[in-house]
Amino acid sequence: MKTEGLRIDGARLLARLAELAAIGQTGDGGCCRLALTDEDRAGRDLVCRWMREAGLEVRIDAIGNFFGYRPGTEDAAPVMTGSHIDTVATGGRYDGCLGVLAGIEAVHTLNAAGLRTRRPLVVGVFTNEEGARFAPDMLGSLAYVGALPLEEAYARVSIDGKRLGDELARIGYRGEAPLTLYRPHAHVELHIEQGPVLDAEGDTIGAVEKVQGISWQEVSIAGESNHAGTTPMRLRHDAGYCAAAIGTFLRTLARELGGDQVCTMGSVTLHPNLINVIAARANVTVDLRNTGEAALQEAEQRFAAFLVQLARDEGVAIETRRLARFEPVIFDAGVATLIARVASRLGHSCRPMTSGAGHDAQMLARICPTAMVFVPSVKGISHNPAEHTSPEHLAAGADVLLHTLLELAA
């Protein structure tokens, strides 16, 4: 099959990224398509239409993952690509969407060239990758590989109090296909880096070899509301102070552990959240990540010990609830090396990388040889309406994906 000169249609890719970004647009260039909301449904409907227009057979599984299937000349295990189209509340237009739309672009390119790969190709869109509305993140791909029982997934309750199974049915994406619909021969996900490395180093492609470990927990603090004016400091059981102390401790913890350790208190809610009332309750979320599993456990243990001391010092009750815990993942060296080889063959600078963000690919890696292609995020900004990747880099990433898929499907 003469494929060397094949390139995707960058203009169509850009136009579709813009069209998808218009769904759930937040007016400041950003997108809000939280998982299983009406906006997510609209995005899913649009991508399903594009899949069908590309001649793909669309199937939806029991957790709402959906797939576009392109037969090969042989009925062999398919080569899979794809990502997610749900966003955080202040998302950009590339996170996840690039990997899905570039996968469909690869199919259009093969259609236009009248080429049929030996292995079938599948473009997958996974449910609730972000984990912003329902924890954990990568929920759809975790269920897909059989690591999260369906009933448990359906029972997850969102931050706005909705049951996942109900929301999935409500938007009409509780599909009939069983989980692990396809056992891929290999899986490759294209994604923006969402970090500063490629942009700072001036490289175009990242051949992703690893994903760091993730630990998410919710911390509930029960203190005692009291009058802000009359209550002496020594008599306070101030949940608001405890929330602040946690945020400060996490910064110190990251500095003391050093290396790749990152700590984030992304959400804080106080009750009653009033200027003249000492907070009775506080709920905070804690996101700890590290490339090393032992180091991540160290961070978790130090944080747990800090909470015990804080509860004692402040006379409050503190409970924690684990929301997600994924160990670091090593991708398939063969697939990562192939990505690097394809990138250089296409004339793009490339560097091996570890992903700081979680991705569906880290779940697919449990069932088949998997790796990822990264393209630069300008200034490393992501989960922010200012998220940007240049058209040249978008096309370069999609071309590297196309040719990597071709080699794997040959």
Ligand code: HGY
């Ligand atoms: O949290 C993450 O790393 C991803 O954006 N879900």
Ligand code: MN
């Ligand atoms: Mn993503």
Ligand code: MN
């Ligand atoms: Mn994301």
